[in-house]
Amino acid sequence: MANSLRLYLTCIRSTLEAAMCLQNFPCQEVERHNKPEVELQTSPELLLNPVLICRNEAEKCLIETSINSLRISLKVKQADELENILTKKFLRFLSMRAEAFQVLRRKPVQGYDISFLITNYHCEEMQKHKLIDFIVQFMEDIDKEISELKMSVNTRGRLVAAEFLKQFI
Amino acid sequence: MAAISVHRFALCITCHSWSPDRSMVAFCPNSNEVHIYRLSEDKWERAYVLQKHDQIVSGIDWSARSNRIVTVSHDRNSYVWNLEGSEWVPTLVILRLNHAALCVQWSPQENKFAVGSGAKTVCICYYELENNWWVSKLIRKRHNSSVTSVAWHPNNILLATTSTVGKCRVFSTFIKGVDTRDSDAGASADAKFGEQILQLDLSYSWAFGVKWSPRGNTLAYVGHNSMIYFVDDVGPSPLAQNVLLCGLPLRDVLFISERMAVGVGFDCNPMVFAADESGIWNFIKFLGERKTSSFSGPKYGSQFSEAFGKFYGQSRQGTSNNGVPQVISLLTMIECCTSCIVSLEESGSSSTRRFSTSGVDGNIVIWDLENSEDLLEFL
Numbered sequence: 001m002a003n004s005l006r007l008y009l010t011c012i013r014s015t016l017e018a019a020m021c022l023q024n025f026p027c028q029e030v031e032r033h034n035k036p037e038v039e040l041q042t043s044p045e046l047l048l049n050p051v052l053i054c055r056n057e058a059e060k061c062l063i064e065t066s067i068n069s070l071r072i073s074l075k076v077k078q079a080d081e082l083e084n085i086l087t088k089k090f091l092r093f094l095s096m097r098a099e100a101f102q103v104l105r106r107k108p109v110q111g112y113d114i115s116f117l118i119t120n121y122h123c124e125e126m127q128k129h130k131l132i133d134f135i136v137q138f139m140e141d142i143d144k145e146i147s148e149l150k151m152s153v154n155t156r157g158r159l160v161a162a163e164f165l166k167q168f169i
Numbered sequence: 170m171a172a173i174s175v176h177r178f179a180l181c182i183t184c185h186s187w188s189p190d191r192s193m194v195a196f197c198p199n200s201n202e203v204h205i206y207r208l209s210e211d212k213w214e215r216a217y218v219l220q221k222h223d224q225i226v227s228g229i230d231w232s233a234r235s236n237r238i239v240t241v242s243h244d245r246n247s248y249v250w251n252l253e254g255s256e257w258v259p260t261l262v263i264l265r266l267n268h269a270a271l272c273v274q275w276s277p278q279e280n281k282f283a284v285g286s287g288a289k290t291v292c293i294c295y296y297e298l299e300n301n302w303w304v305s306k307l308i309r310k311r312h313n314s315s316v317t318s319v320a321w322h323p324n325n326i327l328l329a330t331t332s333t334v335g336k337c338r339v340f341s342t343f344i345k346g347v348d349t350r351d352s353d354a355g356a357s358a359d360a361k362f363g364e365q366i367l368q369l370d371l372s373y374s375w376a377f378g379v380k381w382s383p384r385g386n387t388l389a390y391v392g393h394n395s396m397i398y399f400v401d402d403v404g405p406s407p408l409a410q411n412v413l414l415c416g417l418p419l420r421d422v423l424f425i426s427e428r429m430a431v432g433v434g435f436d437c438n439p440m441v442f443a444a445d446e447s448g449i450w451n452f453i454k455f456l457g458e459r460k461t462s463s464f465s466g467p468k469y470g471s472q473f474s475e476a477f478g479k480f481y482g483q484s485r486q487g488t489s490n491n492g493v494p495q496v497i498s499l500l501t502m503i504e505c506c507t508s509c510i511v512s513l514e515e516s517g518s519s520s521t522r523r524f525s526t527s528g529v530d531g532n533i534v535i536w537d538l539e540n541s542e543d544l545l546e547f548l
Binding site: 024043067123125 | 180181183199223224225227243244245267268269271287288289314315333334335374375393417418420434435505506508529
């Protein structure tokens with residue numbers, strides 16, 4: 001199982017290395033503006049083909065590139081209802097603080113759990129391979145975080161129930 | 170091994186250009202200013218700052234004979250700067266663009282310059298003495314997307330352009346009153362202004378960095394699909410070749426001689442291409458230090474095996490927050506994408522030995538091919 005995670009992440013990493021070739025590009029539609037073309041989607045010649053990398057039905061990653069920006073959307077594995085709720089709450093917590101992360105998008109793309117938006121300005125300020133390391137590390141950590149949260153919820157529930165039922169002994 | 174000096178000027182450099190005597194360099198530090206630095210006794214000091222644009226300056230060209238600087242910017246404006254005394258004085262250019270300007274180049278005789286823009290047009294500007302300004306003629310037809318790069322043919326009339334649709338086009342830019350018809354220029358001299366001589370549909374991704382060879386026989390441009398295209402005999406029946414790169418796409422290319430070209434791009438390592446006696450272009454080597462990985466060897470050029478090498482290193486050393494130690498060796502003297510390559514030789518010479526590159530990491534690196542014996546045969 002760990003093997004397929006490694007392969008999944010390696011595939012994403014090499015796709016990102018090819019996709020993160022961004023450059024400054026002024027908007028073709030509005031003068032004096034500079035917008036991320038992947039969000040604008042008005043000029044089809046500036047967009048590249050989106051790449052969808054699926055680990056299984058539940059986990060996938062969509063990478064959409066354009067000439068000056070890149071959007072990465074992740075769908076995280078959610079095995080049961082509890083993980084569903086935990087994932088939603090945890091990722092919503094992160095997305096609300098998107099400014100602190102800089103590359104995070106405030107709302108995930110439709111059909112996915114969390115999205116990143118990387119523009120050429122991010123590539124100029126930060127190093128490209130560090131950005132890719134961050135995304136891949138994030139994907140690894142997300143699974144660990146969700147299972148830790150689930151375990152702590154279960155543990156807490158067990159403790160609370162044990163305390164409550166003690167009064168009936 | 171061929172780089173002779175590296176200078177870090179700013180956080181990020183958009184474009185640069187050298188003065189005619191190669192003692193001063195003008196560049197844009199990713200802002201709306203143009204900084205000119207002078208080399209005096211091995212130290213670079215800031216000589217002038219040109220501040221007139223409102224947005225980032227996307228193109229700078231310093232003419233060799235008339236010592237004029239032309240700058241274009243994303244704010245749709247362009248200025249021609251003349252050195253009067255100790256100050257650079259801007260002259261107005263009537264560009265008539267309604268979107269950002271992306272690139273600029275002086276023509277070989279320096280009486281015109283071409284500007285490529287996001288308004289899907291190319292402006293050819295020439296000087297009008299009566300009003301002391303530069304007026305433009307627009308090539309409005311044909312382009313249906315931003316023009317990313319322009320290049321003049323040595324005959325001062327033909328102009329090659331590349332755009333984000335992947336097409337490379339050659340136009341005639343004959344302007345009455347500015348150009349004279351040469352009898353030896355051939356059929357291309359009879360074309361009207363704005364007439365398209367040739368359209369090349371070779372790349373299915375964005376095209377950048379078009380350049381003519383020193384005598385004007387060959388045209389080269391790069392596509393974002395990691396290919397570089399060489400076109401010989403530009404005319405009614407061109408001969409095109411493409412060379413597939415094993416790494417990330419290139420951004421710009423420079424002809425060292427008629428048979429050798431250097432490309433720079435997202436791989437941060439200049440690549441040398443040369444044509445053999447039969448005219449077939451091939452990739453020769455990288456100029457900078459190669460990236461090291463646990464699977465070293467030229468046959469493992471694909472990105473997948475590079476990433477695989479990182480994974481192996483990671484499992485050996487355990488996961489660490491700052492990544493694999495081999496990643497550190499990726500950082501040679503150039504850390505980021507190189508976006509601009511400029512010749513350091515006198516203009517009009519048929520071969521170049523020295524050139525400089527600038528990129529997103531803010532470094533200007535000067536390269537010299539003097540000591541590369543294996544490349545000298547192509548000069």
